[in-house]
Amino acid sequence: MRNIVAIAWRDIRSVFVSPIAYVVLTGFVLLGGWFFFNMLGQFNRTLEMYSGMQGYDTTWMNLNDAVISPLLHNLSIVLLIVVPMTTMRSFAEERSGGTYELLFTSPVRVTEIVIGKFLASTALVTLMISLTLIFPGILTIYGNPEIGLVASGYLGLYMLAIAYVAVGNFTSALTSNQIIAAMSSLVILLLLLVISWPAESAGPVLKAVLVHLSAVDHFNTMARGVLDTRDLVYFATFIATFLFLTHRAVESARWK
Amino acid sequence: MIEVKSLTKAYGSLAAVKDISFSVATGEACGFLGPNGAGKTTTMRVITGYMPATSGTVAVDGFDVFEQSFEVRRRIGYLPESPPLYLEMRVIKYLEHVARLKGVSRSAIGDARDRVIAACGLDDVATRLCGHLSKGYRQRVGLAQALIHDPAVLVLDEPTIGLDPAQIIEIRELIRGLATERTVVLSTHILPEVAEICQKVVIINAGRIVLESDIASLTADGSLEDEYLKSVSGEQPSLTDDERDAKDKKDKKDAPNA
Numbered sequence: 001m002r003n004i005v006a007i008a009w010r011d012i013r014s015v016f017v018s019p020i021a022y023v024v025l026t027g028f029v030l031l032g033g034w035f036f037f038n039m040l041g042q043f044n045r046t047l048e049m050y051s052g053m054q055g056y057d058t059t060w061m062n063l064n065d066a067v068i069s070p071l072l073h074n075l076s077i078v079l080l081i082v083v084p085m086t087t088m089r090s091f092a093e094e095r096s097g098g099t100y101e102l103l104f105t106s107p108v109r110v111t112e113i114v115i116g117k118f119l120a121s122t123a124l125v126t127l128m129i130s131l132t133l134i135f136p137g138i139l140t141i142y143g144n145p146e147i148g149l150v151a152s153g154y155l156g157l158y159m160l161a162i163a164y165v166a167v168g169n170f171t172s173a174l175t176s177n178q179i180i181a182a183m184s185s186l187v188i189l190l191l192l193l194v195i196s197w198p199a200e201s202a203g204p205v206l207k208a209v210l211v212h213l214s215a216v217d218h219f220n221t222m223a224r225g226v227l228d229t230r231d232l233v234y235f236a237t238f239i240a241t242f243l244f245l246t247h248r249a250v251e252s253a254r255w256k
Numbered sequence: 257m258i259e260v261k262s263l264t265k266a267y268g269s270l271a272a273v274k275d276i277s278f279s280v281a282t283g284e285a286c287g288f289l290g291p292n293g294a295g296k297t298t299t300m301r302v303i304t305g306y307m308p309a310t311s312g313t314v315a316v317d318g319f320d321v322f323e324q325s326f327e328v329r330r331r332i333g334y335l336p337e338s339p340p341l342y343l344e345m346r347v348i349k350y351l352e353h354v355a356r357l358k359g360v361s362r363s364a365i366g367d368a369r370d371r372v373i374a375a376c377g378l379d380d381v382a383t384r385l386c387g388h389l390s391k392g393y394r395q396r397v398g399l400a401q402a403l404i405h406d407p408a409v410l411v412l413d414e415p416t417i418g419l420d421p422a423q424i425i426e427i428r429e430l431i432r433g434l435a436t437e438r439t440v441v442l443s444t445h446i447l448p449e450v451a452e453i454c455q456k457v458v459i460i461n462a463g464r465i466v467l468e469s470d471i472a473s474l475t476a477d478g479s480l481e482d483e484y485l486k487s488v489s490g491e492q493p494s495l496t497d498d499e500r501d502a503k504d505k506k507d508k509k510d511a512p513n514a
Binding site for chain 2: 002003017099102108254
């Protein structure tokens with residue numbers, strides 16, 4: 001436990017003493033703010049247009065469907081690109097910088113290293129996502145979005161982001177080159193995004209498998225406000241699988 | 257203290273060390289000599305538990321490096337060929353981090369840090385970033401991290417490589433001081449370094465041990481350099497006495513620290 005904290009804390013510090021954390025956080029919130037501003041503006045215009053029509057029912061329009069849901073979806077795409085950039089260093093940099101030799105000649109288990117690094121990468125992502133809570137916060141002041149729906153959507157986005165972190169750490173453990181690490185995890189994540197495309201034409205079994213494999217489909221369910229244990233189990237399994245693969249990757253590198 | 261038995265380490269089909277055996281007694285300083293690519297670093301990486309052996313065993317203080325890896329790691333301080341520094345960390349913070357990793361108890365970390373900072377002469381740079389240090393200071397911080405948990409065994413991979421002559425003398429003095437109370441394995445290709453610091457020498461060439469001997473008996477037979485060249489090339493040095501004298505003088509001039 002002490003080793004996990006030591007490793008995680010060092011990684012977190014190293015991100016925050018360099019400009020990395022600030023650039024990533026600023027960029028993420030800036031993009032989020034742009035999405036939010038535009039979606040809210042569009043919602044406003046549509047509402048004004050319809051409410052000008054006599055006898056038109058506008059009760060079907062709500063902030064959750066018009067602002068929060070698209071905002072979360074857009075953020076999920078940004079995360080898909082940003083997370084590999086924040087995780088590419090985690091193992092690759094230690095490997096190329098020679099500090100791997102320090103880690104693996106210290107009385108520290110590979111599991112502790114893997115979990116410590118995973119927690120450090122997760123911490124940054126947690127901060128990124130929490131900063132965007134300001135947008136639903138603004139909505140609750142000036143409007144009345146359904147809080148449960150917001151919470152479920154945010155939980156989905158958070159789980160998705162942690163799953164991305166697990167993939168990013170895995171590819172970082174495979175190589176000493178950070179660009180290769182970032183590129184490979186981007187490819188894996190994009191493939192996961194589109195893995196359900198052939199589902200339309202596939203047979204019933206394959207279709208079910210493909211849809212179930214797609215991380216984004218599980219996120220979509222949660223973003224719609226459906227909190228299903230199956231989705232949570234999916235993300236937990238996904239993350240555990242990639243942590244295990246990371247462990248294997250780190251171990252196997254020493255045997256070569 | 258260190259017992260290497262028929263150790264073989266292969267990278268794929270390439271065997272970096274083949275069936276080597278040697279031992280280092282407690283409190284002894286052993287110089288590990290050999291040309292580049294002879295297998296020095298590989299051997300040290302196996303001794304420190306960084307990578308497992310393909311076959312053969314290594315025991316440190318009676319513990320097998322593979323089976324009882326953590327017991328061995330607690331007893332070994334290791335300075336790899338390039339010091340394992342986190343360049344964005346301050347020296348103090350870095351040493352505290354290493355102390356935590358090495359399992360130094362929370363209350364003892366401060367003392368351990370101050371002890372190695374004093375021992376390695378790091379007072380002036382303690383609050384600077386590792387990445388801003390000169391090569392000599394980086395090497396010292398590397399030594400400091402190897403010493404932080406007060407290990408009984410020190411494994412140093414080419415500790416003076418790439419340093420200027422004044423730095424070489426400093427680091428060498430430092431190591432000599434450390435070697436009085438610890439078991440040391442030191443790899444180098446600077447011959448006088450071994451003669452100055454070590455009681456024992458192991459010469460390795462192309463993955464095999466070609467000589468294992470006490471420095472004392474070796475220097476009685478002839479110069480270490482002759483033995484080295486003989487072992488590495490597998491034949492007698494062909495220099496005449498006059499040529500050798502001339503070469504010795506030249507070497508002394510080239511290496512002011514010799």
